[in-house]
Amino acid sequence: MARGYGGVPPEQRRAERREKLLTAALELFTSRGYQQSKITELCALAGVSTRNFYEEFTGKEQVLLSLHARINTLAMEHVVSVLEKLADADPVTRIFQLLGAFVGSVTSDPRLPRLNYVEAVGVSAELEAQHQEWVDKWAAFIEAEAEHAAQGGLAPRRNFRLTSIALVGAATGLLREWQAHDPPLPADQVAEELRGLMLAAITRPAR
Amino acid sequence: MARGYGGVPPEQRRAERREKLLTAALELFTSRGYQQSKITELCALAGVSTRNFYEEFTGKEQVLLSLHARINTLAMEHVVSVLEKLADADPVTRIFQLLGAFVGSVTSDPRLPRLNYVEAVGVSAELEAQHQEWVDKWAAFIEAEAEHAAQGGLAPRRNFRLTSIALVGAATGLLREWQAHDPPLPADQVAEELRGLMLAAITRPAR
DNA sequence: TTAGAGTGGTAATTCAGATTTCCGCAATGT
Protein backbone atom coordinates (compact mmCIF):
# COMPACT_ATOMS: atom_id res chain seq x y z
CA MET A 1 0.00 0.00 0.00
CA ALA A 2 2.63 2.48 1.01
CA ARG A 3 5.26 3.47 -1.49
CA GLY A 4 8.68 2.08 -1.00
CA TYR A 5 11.31 3.70 1.11
CA GLY A 6 11.54 6.60 -1.31
CA GLY A 7 11.20 9.90 0.51
CA VAL A 8 13.15 10.15 3.71
CA PRO A 9 12.69 6.84 5.46
CA PRO A 10 15.70 5.38 7.12
CA GLU A 11 13.92 4.71 10.34
CA GLN A 12 11.27 7.34 10.14
CA ARG A 13 9.22 4.66 8.44
CA ARG A 14 9.59 2.49 11.49
CA ALA A 15 8.46 5.32 13.71
CA GLU A 16 5.42 5.88 11.54
CA ARG A 17 4.48 2.23 11.68
CA ARG A 18 4.94 2.22 15.40
CA GLU A 19 2.59 5.14 15.63
CA LYS A 20 0.00 3.50 13.41
CA LEU A 21 0.16 0.39 15.55
CA LEU A 22 -0.31 2.36 18.75
CA THR A 23 -3.24 4.26 17.30
CA ALA A 24 -4.89 1.10 16.09
CA ALA A 25 -4.21 -0.63 19.39
CA LEU A 26 -5.90 2.12 21.36
CA GLU A 27 -8.97 1.67 19.20
CA LEU A 28 -8.99 -2.11 19.18
CA PHE A 29 -8.11 -2.69 22.83
CA THR A 30 -10.87 -0.37 23.99
CA SER A 31 -13.57 -1.66 21.66
CA ARG A 32 -13.03 -5.39 21.54
CA GLY A 33 -11.09 -5.57 24.76
CA TYR A 34 -7.39 -6.27 25.24
CA GLN A 35 -7.67 -9.99 25.80
CA GLN A 36 -9.94 -10.51 22.85
CA SER A 37 -7.70 -8.54 20.50
CA LYS A 38 -5.64 -10.69 18.18
CA ILE A 39 -2.32 -9.50 16.86
CA THR A 40 -3.57 -10.25 13.38
CA GLU A 41 -6.53 -7.92 13.79
CA LEU A 42 -4.32 -5.24 15.21
CA CYS A 43 -2.00 -5.40 12.24
CA ALA A 44 -4.89 -5.43 9.78
CA LEU A 45 -6.44 -2.37 11.41
CA ALA A 46 -3.13 -0.54 11.44
CA GLY A 47 -2.35 -1.49 7.86
CA VAL A 48 0.91 -3.04 8.94
CA SER A 49 2.14 -6.57 8.43
CA THR A 50 2.81 -8.95 11.29
CA ARG A 51 6.42 -8.99 10.27
CA ASN A 52 6.67 -5.29 10.88
CA PHE A 53 4.80 -5.68 14.10
CA TYR A 54 7.47 -7.94 15.52
CA GLU A 55 10.06 -5.48 14.33
CA GLU A 56 8.64 -2.85 16.67
CA PHE A 57 7.23 -4.81 19.59
CA THR A 58 7.94 -8.09 21.26
CA GLY A 59 4.23 -8.79 21.64
CA LYS A 60 0.79 -7.50 22.46
CA GLU A 61 1.64 -6.74 26.04
CA GLN A 62 4.42 -4.35 25.16
CA VAL A 63 1.96 -2.34 23.10
CA LEU A 64 -0.31 -2.07 26.10
CA LEU A 65 2.58 -1.09 28.32
CA SER A 66 3.51 1.68 25.89
CA LEU A 67 -0.02 3.02 25.66
CA HIS A 68 -0.45 2.98 29.41
CA ALA A 69 2.80 4.85 29.94
CA ARG A 70 1.98 7.33 27.23
CA ILE A 71 -1.45 8.20 28.61
CA ASN A 72 -0.11 8.74 32.08
CA THR A 73 2.88 10.70 30.90
CA LEU A 74 0.71 12.97 28.83
CA ALA A 75 -1.62 13.68 31.73
CA MET A 76 1.31 14.30 34.03
CA GLU A 77 2.85 16.74 31.59
CA HIS A 78 -0.40 18.66 31.35
CA VAL A 79 -0.68 18.89 35.09
CA VAL A 80 2.92 19.89 35.61
CA SER A 81 2.79 22.56 32.95
CA VAL A 82 -0.34 24.04 34.49
CA LEU A 83 1.10 24.04 37.98
CA GLU A 84 4.33 25.63 36.90
CA LYS A 85 2.39 28.68 35.84
CA LEU A 86 0.79 28.82 39.28
CA ALA A 87 3.98 28.59 41.29
CA ASP A 88 2.84 31.08 43.87
CA ALA A 89 -0.91 30.91 43.61
CA ASP A 90 -2.91 29.97 46.69
CA PRO A 91 -3.41 26.27 47.42
CA VAL A 92 -7.10 26.25 46.52
CA THR A 93 -6.43 27.66 43.10
CA ARG A 94 -3.63 25.20 42.50
CA ILE A 95 -5.84 22.26 43.48
CA PHE A 96 -8.64 23.60 41.32
CA GLN A 97 -6.39 23.82 38.30
CA LEU A 98 -4.55 20.60 38.97
CA LEU A 99 -7.71 18.54 38.95
CA GLY A 100 -9.12 20.40 36.00
CA ALA A 101 -6.00 19.70 33.98
CA PHE A 102 -5.92 16.05 34.97
CA VAL A 103 -9.56 15.35 34.27
CA GLY A 104 -9.42 17.38 31.09
CA SER A 105 -6.49 15.38 29.81
CA VAL A 106 -7.90 11.95 30.59
CA THR A 107 -11.43 12.67 29.44
CA SER A 108 -10.37 14.23 26.16
CA ASP A 109 -10.99 10.77 24.70
CA PRO A 110 -13.16 8.14 26.44
CA ARG A 111 -10.79 5.46 25.25
CA LEU A 112 -8.05 6.82 27.47
CA PRO A 113 -9.63 6.02 30.84
CA ARG A 114 -11.02 2.82 29.42
CA LEU A 115 -7.57 1.62 28.53
CA ASN A 116 -5.92 2.89 31.67
CA TYR A 117 -8.42 1.81 34.28
CA VAL A 118 -10.03 -1.24 32.76
CA GLU A 119 -8.05 -2.93 30.02
CA ALA A 120 -4.65 -2.45 31.60
CA VAL A 121 -5.60 -3.99 34.93
CA GLY A 122 -4.62 -7.47 36.03
CA VAL A 123 -2.88 -8.29 32.78
CA SER A 124 0.58 -9.18 34.02
CA ALA A 125 2.94 -8.60 36.89
CA GLU A 126 4.92 -6.14 34.82
CA LEU A 127 1.91 -4.03 33.97
CA GLU A 128 0.80 -4.15 37.56
CA ALA A 129 4.21 -2.84 38.58
CA GLN A 130 3.89 0.01 36.11
CA HIS A 131 0.48 0.81 37.53
CA GLN A 132 1.96 0.92 41.01
CA GLU A 133 4.62 3.33 39.87
CA TRP A 134 2.05 5.73 38.53
CA VAL A 135 -0.16 5.53 41.57
CA ASP A 136 2.92 6.41 43.60
CA LYS A 137 3.70 9.35 41.38
CA TRP A 138 0.19 10.74 41.47
CA ALA A 139 -0.14 10.17 45.18
CA ALA A 140 3.18 11.92 45.82
CA PHE A 141 1.90 14.81 43.74
CA ILE A 142 -1.27 15.13 45.76
CA GLU A 143 0.64 14.71 48.96
CA ALA A 144 2.92 17.59 48.07
CA GLU A 145 -0.06 19.80 47.33
CA ALA A 146 -1.65 18.84 50.64
CA GLU A 147 1.51 19.66 52.52
CA HIS A 148 1.71 22.94 50.73
CA ALA A 149 -1.82 23.66 51.90
CA ALA A 150 -0.79 22.71 55.42
CA GLN A 151 2.06 25.22 55.26
CA GLY A 152 -0.47 27.94 54.56
CA GLY A 153 -2.60 26.89 57.49
CA LEU A 154 -5.46 25.78 55.23
CA ALA A 155 -5.04 22.18 56.28
CA PRO A 156 -3.81 20.66 59.52
CA ARG A 157 -0.30 19.23 59.67
CA ARG A 158 -0.45 15.48 59.40
CA ASN A 159 0.60 12.54 57.26
CA PHE A 160 -1.35 12.73 53.98
CA ARG A 161 -0.10 9.48 52.47
CA LEU A 162 -3.22 7.38 52.81
CA THR A 163 -5.46 10.29 51.99
CA SER A 164 -3.54 10.81 48.78
CA ILE A 165 -3.83 7.21 47.76
CA ALA A 166 -7.53 7.29 48.52
CA LEU A 167 -7.93 10.37 46.34
CA VAL A 168 -6.12 8.72 43.47
CA GLY A 169 -8.51 5.82 43.89
CA ALA A 170 -11.47 8.17 43.89
CA ALA A 171 -10.32 9.71 40.62
CA THR A 172 -9.76 6.30 39.10
CA GLY A 173 -13.16 5.03 40.18
CA LEU A 174 -14.93 8.11 38.96
CA LEU A 175 -13.25 8.01 35.58
CA ARG A 176 -13.84 4.32 35.19
CA GLU A 177 -17.49 4.99 35.82
CA TRP A 178 -17.48 8.00 33.54
CA GLN A 179 -16.07 5.99 30.70
CA ALA A 180 -18.62 3.21 31.09
CA HIS A 181 -21.61 5.46 31.41
CA ASP A 182 -24.19 5.87 28.76
CA PRO A 183 -25.25 8.59 28.23
CA PRO A 184 -21.88 10.04 29.22
CA LEU A 185 -21.63 12.05 32.40
CA PRO A 186 -20.42 15.62 32.05
CA ALA A 187 -16.68 15.73 32.62
CA ASP A 188 -17.03 19.07 34.40
CA GLN A 189 -19.02 17.51 37.17
CA VAL A 190 -16.40 14.84 37.65
CA ALA A 191 -13.67 17.44 38.02
CA GLU A 192 -15.85 19.50 40.33
CA GLU A 193 -16.61 16.49 42.51
CA LEU A 194 -12.93 15.69 42.81
CA ARG A 195 -12.14 19.26 43.76
CA GLY A 196 -14.72 19.27 46.54
CA LEU A 197 -13.59 15.87 47.70
CA MET A 198 -9.92 16.72 47.79
CA LEU A 199 -10.44 19.98 49.61
CA ALA A 200 -12.70 18.35 52.15
CA ALA A 201 -10.26 15.47 52.58
CA ILE A 202 -7.20 17.52 53.33
CA THR A 203 -8.81 20.32 55.32
CA ARG A 204 -10.71 18.02 57.65
CA PRO A 205 -9.53 18.13 61.29
CA ALA A 206 -6.62 15.82 62.05
CA ARG A 207 -8.63 13.34 64.06
CA MET B 1 -8.82 -40.64 45.61
CA ALA B 2 -12.27 -40.11 46.99
CA ARG B 3 -14.39 -43.12 47.71
CA GLY B 4 -17.28 -43.76 45.44
CA TYR B 5 -20.65 -42.24 46.00
CA GLY B 6 -21.03 -44.30 49.18
CA GLY B 7 -22.07 -42.08 52.04
CA VAL B 8 -24.70 -39.52 51.14
CA PRO B 9 -23.72 -38.21 47.72
CA PRO B 10 -26.53 -37.68 45.28
CA GLU B 11 -25.43 -34.23 44.36
CA GLN B 12 -23.72 -33.25 47.53
CA ARG B 13 -20.61 -34.60 45.86
CA ARG B 14 -21.08 -32.08 43.08
CA ALA B 15 -21.43 -29.30 45.60
CA GLU B 16 -18.24 -30.39 47.31
CA ARG B 17 -16.34 -30.45 44.06
CA ARG B 18 -17.69 -27.05 43.18
CA GLU B 19 -16.46 -25.80 46.50
CA LYS B 20 -13.03 -27.32 46.04
CA LEU B 21 -12.78 -25.74 42.62
CA LEU B 22 -13.73 -22.33 43.95
CA THR B 23 -11.24 -22.59 46.78
CA ALA B 24 -8.46 -23.63 44.44
CA ALA B 25 -9.42 -20.92 41.96
CA LEU B 26 -9.16 -18.21 44.59
CA GLU B 27 -5.67 -19.40 45.38
CA LEU B 28 -4.53 -19.89 41.80
CA PHE B 29 -6.07 -16.77 40.29
CA THR B 30 -4.51 -14.57 42.94
CA SER B 31 -1.07 -16.13 42.89
CA ARG B 32 -0.41 -16.88 39.24
CA GLY B 33 -2.97 -14.42 37.90
CA TYR B 34 -6.27 -15.15 36.23
CA GLN B 35 -5.05 -15.03 32.66
CA GLN B 36 -2.05 -17.20 33.34
CA SER B 37 -4.13 -19.82 35.12
CA LYS B 38 -4.81 -22.89 33.02
CA ILE B 39 -7.90 -24.98 33.61
CA THR B 40 -5.64 -28.00 33.91
CA GLU B 41 -3.71 -26.46 36.78
CA LEU B 42 -6.89 -25.42 38.48
CA CYS B 43 -8.24 -28.95 38.36
CA ALA B 44 -4.95 -30.43 39.55
CA LEU B 45 -4.84 -28.05 42.50
CA ALA B 46 -8.44 -28.79 43.38
CA GLY B 47 -7.99 -32.53 42.98
CA VAL B 48 -10.82 -32.65 40.48
CA SER B 49 -10.79 -33.93 36.93
CA THR B 50 -11.40 -31.70 33.95
CA ARG B 51 -14.47 -33.73 33.19
CA ASN B 52 -15.95 -32.80 36.54
CA PHE B 53 -14.92 -29.24 36.00
CA TYR B 54 -17.08 -28.95 32.93
CA GLU B 55 -19.90 -30.54 34.84
CA GLU B 56 -19.94 -27.58 37.20
CA PHE B 57 -18.79 -24.65 35.11
CA THR B 58 -18.88 -23.68 31.47
CA GLY B 59 -15.34 -22.32 31.65
CA LYS B 60 -12.75 -20.38 33.57
CA GLU B 61 -14.66 -17.16 33.34
CA GLN B 62 -17.71 -18.51 35.11
CA VAL B 63 -15.53 -19.48 38.05
CA LEU B 64 -14.26 -15.93 38.26
CA LEU B 65 -17.78 -14.57 38.00
CA SER B 66 -18.84 -16.78 40.90
CA LEU B 67 -15.94 -15.78 43.08
CA HIS B 68 -16.47 -12.12 42.38
CA ALA B 69 -20.14 -12.34 43.23
CA ARG B 70 -19.47 -14.34 46.34
CA ILE B 71 -16.91 -11.91 47.74
CA ASN B 72 -19.18 -8.94 47.20
CA THR B 73 -22.22 -10.71 48.54
CA LEU B 74 -20.38 -11.75 51.66
CA ALA B 75 -19.17 -8.22 52.32
CA MET B 76 -22.63 -6.83 51.68
CA GLU B 77 -24.17 -9.28 54.11
CA HIS B 78 -21.70 -8.28 56.80
CA VAL B 79 -22.45 -4.64 56.30
CA VAL B 80 -26.22 -5.10 56.25
CA SER B 81 -26.21 -7.23 59.35
CA VAL B 82 -24.17 -4.64 61.22
CA LEU B 83 -26.37 -1.78 60.12
CA GLU B 84 -29.55 -3.58 61.06
CA LYS B 85 -28.42 -3.59 64.65
CA LEU B 86 -27.85 0.16 64.47
CA ALA B 87 -31.22 1.08 63.02
CA ASP B 88 -31.57 4.18 65.12
CA ALA B 89 -28.00 5.05 65.95
CA ASP B 90 -26.66 8.42 64.91
CA PRO B 91 -25.25 8.79 61.38
CA VAL B 92 -21.64 9.05 62.47
CA THR B 93 -21.81 5.79 64.36
CA ARG B 94 -23.50 4.07 61.46
CA ILE B 95 -20.85 5.26 59.04
CA PHE B 96 -18.12 4.25 61.45
CA GLN B 97 -19.49 0.74 61.75
CA LEU B 98 -20.38 0.40 58.08
CA LEU B 99 -16.85 1.07 56.94
CA GLY B 100 -15.37 -1.06 59.68
CA ALA B 101 -17.52 -4.00 58.65
CA PHE B 102 -16.75 -3.55 54.97
CA VAL B 103 -13.00 -3.21 55.36
CA GLY B 104 -12.97 -6.02 57.91
CA SER B 105 -14.72 -8.35 55.54
CA VAL B 106 -12.62 -7.63 52.49
CA THR B 107 -9.28 -7.57 54.31
CA SER B 108 -9.90 -10.78 56.18
CA ASP B 109 -7.93 -12.44 53.37
CA PRO B 110 -5.58 -10.48 51.07
CA ARG B 111 -6.65 -12.65 48.18
CA LEU B 112 -10.14 -11.18 48.32
CA PRO B 113 -9.29 -7.63 47.26
CA ARG B 114 -6.70 -8.96 44.87
CA LEU B 115 -9.29 -11.00 43.06
CA ASN B 116 -11.98 -8.35 43.21
CA TYR B 117 -10.01 -5.28 42.26
CA VAL B 118 -7.22 -6.63 40.11
CA GLU B 119 -7.86 -10.02 38.58
CA ALA B 120 -11.54 -9.48 37.85
CA VAL B 121 -11.02 -6.26 35.93
CA GLY B 122 -11.17 -5.98 32.17
CA VAL B 123 -11.72 -9.66 31.62
CA SER B 124 -14.95 -9.63 29.66
CA ALA B 125 -18.03 -7.55 29.04
CA GLU B 126 -20.07 -9.77 31.30
CA LEU B 127 -17.68 -9.41 34.21
CA GLU B 128 -17.54 -5.71 33.63
CA ALA B 129 -21.33 -5.59 33.82
CA GLN B 130 -21.27 -7.46 37.09
CA HIS B 131 -18.71 -5.01 38.42
CA GLN B 132 -20.98 -2.14 37.42
CA GLU B 133 -23.87 -3.70 39.28
CA TRP B 134 -21.89 -3.90 42.46
CA VAL B 135 -20.56 -0.38 42.20
CA ASP B 136 -24.15 0.73 41.85
CA LYS B 137 -25.20 -1.23 44.90
CA TRP B 138 -22.41 0.07 47.06
CA ALA B 139 -22.88 3.62 45.83
CA ALA B 140 -26.62 3.44 46.53
CA PHE B 141 -25.79 2.24 50.00
CA ILE B 142 -23.48 5.14 50.68
CA GLU B 143 -25.91 7.54 49.13
CA ALA B 144 -28.64 6.37 51.47
CA GLU B 145 -26.37 6.88 54.45
CA ALA B 146 -25.45 10.35 53.25
CA GLU B 147 -29.09 11.29 52.83
CA HIS B 148 -29.79 9.95 56.26
CA ALA B 149 -27.06 12.22 57.58
CA ALA B 150 -28.61 15.11 55.68
CA GLN B 151 -31.94 14.42 57.39
CA GLY B 152 -30.28 14.87 60.74
CA GLY B 153 -28.72 18.13 59.66
CA LEU B 154 -25.20 16.73 59.81
CA ALA B 155 -24.75 17.12 56.06
CA PRO B 156 -26.25 19.64 53.64
CA ARG B 157 -29.10 18.54 51.39
CA ARG B 158 -27.77 17.83 47.92
CA ASN B 159 -27.30 15.09 45.35
CA PHE B 160 -24.73 12.62 46.69
CA ARG B 161 -24.53 10.38 43.63
CA LEU B 162 -21.12 11.37 42.36
CA THR B 163 -19.72 11.65 45.83
CA SER B 164 -20.84 8.11 46.53
CA ILE B 165 -19.23 6.76 43.40
CA ALA B 166 -16.04 8.60 44.25
CA LEU B 167 -16.05 7.06 47.72
CA VAL B 168 -16.50 3.59 46.30
CA GLY B 169 -13.55 4.34 44.07
CA ALA B 170 -11.52 5.52 47.04
CA ALA B 171 -12.23 2.29 48.88
CA THR B 172 -11.33 0.25 45.83
CA GLY B 173 -8.10 2.12 45.27
CA LEU B 174 -7.07 1.90 48.87
CA LEU B 175 -7.75 -1.82 49.06
CA ARG B 176 -6.00 -2.48 45.82
CA GLU B 177 -2.99 -0.71 47.23
CA TRP B 178 -3.34 -2.47 50.55
CA GLN B 179 -3.33 -5.83 48.87
CA ALA B 180 -0.24 -5.07 46.82
CA HIS B 181 1.77 -3.56 49.63
CA ASP B 182 4.70 -5.25 51.22
CA PRO B 183 4.97 -5.08 54.17
CA PRO B 184 1.18 -4.97 54.49
CA LEU B 185 -0.44 -1.77 55.65
CA PRO B 186 -2.52 -2.01 58.79
CA ALA B 187 -6.15 -2.58 57.85
CA ASP B 188 -7.29 -0.36 60.71
CA GLN B 189 -5.69 2.67 59.17
CA VAL B 190 -7.43 1.97 55.88
CA ALA B 191 -10.80 1.85 57.59
CA GLU B 192 -9.98 4.95 59.60
CA GLU B 193 -8.94 6.83 56.48
CA LEU B 194 -12.17 5.92 54.74
CA ARG B 195 -14.20 7.06 57.72
CA GLY B 196 -12.53 10.44 57.79
CA LEU B 197 -12.83 10.77 54.04
CA MET B 198 -16.50 9.86 53.91
CA LEU B 199 -17.45 12.16 56.75
CA ALA B 200 -15.52 15.03 55.25
CA ALA B 201 -17.00 14.33 51.82
CA ILE B 202 -20.63 14.38 52.83
CA THR B 203 -20.49 17.10 55.47
CA ARG B 204 -18.64 19.58 53.29
CA PRO B 205 -20.65 22.68 52.33
CA ALA B 206 -22.83 22.23 49.25
CA ARG B 207 -20.71 24.44 47.01
C1' DT C 1 19.51 -0.58 -17.98
C1' DT C 2 20.49 -3.93 -15.01
C1' DA C 3 22.25 -6.03 -10.84
C1' DG C 4 21.88 -6.06 -5.97
C1' DA C 5 20.03 -5.28 -1.51
C1' DG C 6 16.62 -4.56 1.56
C1' DT C 7 11.58 -4.61 2.55
C1' DG C 8 6.76 -5.95 2.66
C1' DG C 9 3.08 -9.19 2.70
C1' DT C 10 1.40 -13.79 2.68
C1' DA C 11 1.30 -18.26 3.84
C1' DA C 12 3.02 -22.27 6.48
C1' DT C 13 4.46 -23.98 10.94
C1' DT C 14 4.21 -24.72 15.46
C1' DC C 15 2.55 -24.75 19.87
C1' DA C 16 -0.41 -24.67 23.78
C1' DG C 17 -4.36 -25.24 25.97
C1' DA C 18 -9.49 -26.16 25.93
C1' DT C 19 -12.89 -29.66 25.33
C1' DT C 20 -14.50 -34.33 24.67
C1' DT C 21 -14.44 -39.14 24.40
C1' DC C 22 -13.59 -43.55 26.05
C1' DC C 23 -12.55 -47.31 29.10
C1' DG C 24 -12.22 -49.33 33.62
C1' DC C 25 -14.23 -49.42 38.28
C1' DA C 26 -17.18 -48.96 42.15
C1' DA C 27 -21.63 -49.03 43.99
C1' DT C 28 -26.54 -50.38 44.07
C1' DG C 29 -30.45 -53.52 43.64
C1' DT C 30 -32.19 -58.01 42.76
Added chain:
DNA sequence: ACATTGCGGAAATCTGAATTACCACTCTAA
Protein backbone atom coordinates in the same frame (compact mmCIF):
# COMPACT_ATOMS: atom_id res chain seq x y z
C1' DA D 1 -23.28 -62.95 44.11
C1' DC D 2 -23.94 -60.82 39.84
C1' DA D 3 -25.55 -57.78 36.42
C1' DT D 4 -26.29 -53.06 35.46
C1' DT D 5 -25.87 -48.35 35.83
C1' DG D 6 -23.40 -44.42 36.14
C1' DC D 7 -19.10 -42.10 37.70
C1' DG D 8 -13.90 -40.96 37.60
C1' DG D 9 -9.69 -40.17 35.44
C1' DA D 10 -6.43 -39.91 31.79
C1' DA D 11 -5.39 -39.57 27.25
C1' DA D 12 -6.67 -38.03 22.30
C1' DT D 13 -8.39 -34.48 19.48
C1' DC D 14 -9.18 -30.26 17.86
C1' DT D 15 -9.10 -25.42 17.53
C1' DG D 16 -7.13 -21.11 17.12
C1' DA D 17 -3.66 -17.89 17.40
C1' DA D 18 1.47 -16.52 17.78
C1' DT D 19 5.62 -16.66 15.34
C1' DT D 20 8.64 -17.42 11.56
C1' DA D 21 10.14 -18.35 6.87
C1' DC D 22 9.93 -17.39 2.20
C1' DC D 23 9.04 -15.22 -2.18
C1' DA D 24 8.11 -11.18 -4.92
C1' DC D 25 8.71 -6.45 -5.50
C1' DT D 26 10.73 -1.83 -5.33
C1' DC D 27 14.20 1.23 -5.00
C1' DT D 28 19.14 2.51 -5.47
C1' DA D 29 23.52 2.66 -7.60
C1' DA D 30 26.78 1.57 -11.12
